[in-house]
Amino acid sequence: MSRTHCGDRVDTSDEPLVENHWHEYWDRLEEHVFFRVEAEDYVARLAATLGPDLGARVLDFGCGFGFVAELLARKVPALFVFDTSDHMRRQAQLRLAGYANVRILLPPAVASWPEELRLDLVLVNSVVQYMMRDEFHGWLGRWQAMLAPGGRLALLIGTSQRDQAHQICSDLAWSAPLPIPLSTSRILLLGTNLSCSKSVTSGQNNAYH
Numbered sequence: 001m002s003r004t005h006c007g008d009r010v011d012t013s014d015e016p017l018v019e020n021h022w023h024e025y026w027d028r029l030e031e032h033v034f035f036r037v038e039a040e041d042y043v044a045r046l047a048a049t050l051g052p053d054l055g056a057r058v059l060d061f062g063c064g065f066g067f068v069a070e071l072l073a074r075k076v077p078a079l080f081v082f083d084t085s086d087h088m089r090r091q092a093q094l095r096l097a098g099y100a101n102v103r104i105l106l107p108p109a110v111a112s113w114p115e116e117l118r119l120d121l122v123l124v125n126s127v128v129q130y131m132m133r134d135e136f137h138g139w140l141g142r143w144q145a146m147l148a149p150g151g152r153l154a155l156l157i158g159t160s161q162r163d164q165a166h167q168i169c170s171d172l173a174w175s176a177p178l179p180i181p182l183s184t185s186r187i188l189l190l191g192t193n194l195s196c197s198k199s200v201t202s203g204q205n206n207a208y209h
């Protein structure tokens with residue numbers, strides 16, 4: 001999704017935000033053809049960075065209109081998508097309606113997520129900068145807890161958020177920050193769960209279809 005059309009915001013400050021007005025923005029944003037182009041570019045870069053096998057269970061967190069998810073749905077056995085905006089979730093649901101391997105997750109306050117869900121990859125692409133700091137920190141803990149052994153967390157975030165990710169998800173093995181073309185303020189950060197404790201769902205690849 002276009003950082004220009006979606007109102008790019010990179011948190012370079014260490015001060016907490018006081019109020020989050022972005023929800024109203026996402027709830028009325030209209031689709032633009034450029035979002036698809038950006039999604040293709042992002043997914044191509046992901047494949048180049050992570051390799052062709054993204055894993056059996058992938059979560060696209062903050063999925064927006066679902067352009068990235070639509071590309072991923074053709075590649076992964078089970079894809080979970082979530083967006084905090086009702087409008088965005090509805091748009092993503094329409095786009096992904098033909099894919100039986102996709103499940104739309106509702107906000108945890110509305111419907112709790114499967115407790116036993118363990119993911120091979122959690123993608124958070126250009127979402128964190130729209131969160132309040134506490135919310136970001138809370139999600140970091142949840143993303144880490146949802147990773148299967150060997151699972152990866154791919155954060156496209158502002159450079160200033162790297163230390164927070166390292167600190168809160170200190171159990172993950174973090175890659176060096178990968179640069180994003182034409183951006184000096186954003187990086188792609190990969191955290192891998194090196195724990196070898198057995199996933200509750202291992203061997204049940206299609207449990208959530």
Ligand SMILES: C[S@@+](CC[C@H](N)C(=O)[O-])C[C@H]1O[C@@H](n2cnc3c(N)ncnc32)[C@H](O)[C@@H]1O
Nearest residue numbers: 001006026062063064083084085088125127130
């Ligand atoms: C710039 S768009 C990115 C969409 C998608 N990840 C992509 O790469 O095309 C940001 C999305 O993050 C969602 N978002 C913002 N805050 C969120 C939050 N706290 N939890 C989940 N999604 C959120 C917005 O509703 C919006 O759809």
